[in-house]
Amino acid sequence: MLIRTHVGISLDGFLATPDGRPTWDAIPTFDGTSHGHDDFTALIDAVVIGRSSFDQAAAEWLVNSPWPGKPVYVLTSQPLPTGSSDAGFIASQGGPAGLVKQLREANLARDVQVLGGSRTIQAFLELGAIDRLGIVVLPILLGKGIPLFAIDPAPFSKQAWDAHLASPSASPARPLLRLDHQRQYRDGSVELVYQS
Numbered sequence: 001m002l003i004r005t006h007v008g009i010s011l012d013g014f015l016a017t018p019d020g021r022p023t024w025d026a027i028p029t030f031d032g033t034s035h036g037h038d039d040f041t042a043l044i045d046a047v048v049i050g051r052s053s054f055d056q057a058a059a060e061w062l063v064n065s066p067w068p069g070k071p072v073y074v075l076t077s078q079p080l081p082t083g084s085s086d087a088g089f090i091a092s093q094g095g096p097a098g099l100v101k102q103l104r105e106a107n108l109a110r111d112v113q114v115l116g117g118s119r120t121i122q123a124f125l126e127l128g129a130i131d132r133l134g135i136v137v138l139p140i141l142l143g144k145g146i147p148l149f150a151i152d153p154a155p156f157s158k159q160a161w162d163a164h165l166a167s168p169s170a171s172p173a174r175p176l177l178r179l180d181h182q183r184q185y186r187d188g189s190v191e192l193v194y195q196s
């Protein structure tokens with residue numbers, strides 16, 4: 001069982017628009033099955049979603065799950081609404097680490113998709129629990145939105161540069177992720193899947 005993402009982001013790194021719309025839905029060429037979705041879904045036996053993303057669509061999903069027959073684990077510290085369990089939604093127990101344990105103990109034959117949002121993917125990354133970090137870079141610049149990765153911008157500082165020149169070994173080269181595969185789509189989107 002591998003834990004995977006297949007997350008659509010803008011070229012400037014946002015997985016959702018400022019109003020919380022997934023970036024997938026902000027491009028005209030995405031139809032819900034395109035951009036490798038069908039191939040990816042065929043690998044997946046369970047889905048993980050963060051509570052904020054779940055809450056966006058819960059009213060609809062509790063009636064009509066987009067993942068019929070597949071358990072959907074919600075990363076949350078709060079109880080789920082009534083009817084969630086019958087609709088296949090399971091609340092995490094014990095935070096992200098507890099959720100990884102729940103997934104490992106679920107004896108899934110195939111893989112798990114960590115759908116998002118960004119805080120959920122980041123929590124899994126921090127645990128080293130993402131086996132395949134799949135990102136589909138969509139050919140759109142948003143300028144503003146919810147970034148996939150926590151961003152801590154640092155303006156250029158002559159002081160920091162001078163400190164680096166004085167002691168270059170203090171900021172060594174980072175280890176590389178290994179590219180597992182890549183794919184290009186007709187609209188100019190590029191899928192990158194890294195082993196992490």
Ligand SMILES: NC(=O)c1ccc[n+]([C@@H]2O[C@H](COP(=O)([O-])OP(=O)(O)OC[C@H]3O[C@@H](n4cnc5c(N)ncnc54)[C@H](OP(=O)(O)O)[C@@H]3O)[C@@H](O)[C@H]2O)c1
Pocket residue numbers: 006007008009015016017019020021022023024049050051052053054056075076077078095096115116117118119120121123146
């Ligand atoms: N582009 C895509 O493929 C894609 C996919 C999915 C979602 N999205 C978008 O992502 C946006 C939401 O992302 P988000 O980052 O704000 O929220 P999120 O990851 O969907 O959910 C965050 C919630 O997860 C729960 N959580 C519990 N423990 C946590 C921990 N240790 N670390 C992080 N979260 C923890 C918290 O809920 P509690 O308060 O209940 O504890 C937290 O509020 C939405 O706009 C959605 O449309 C995009």
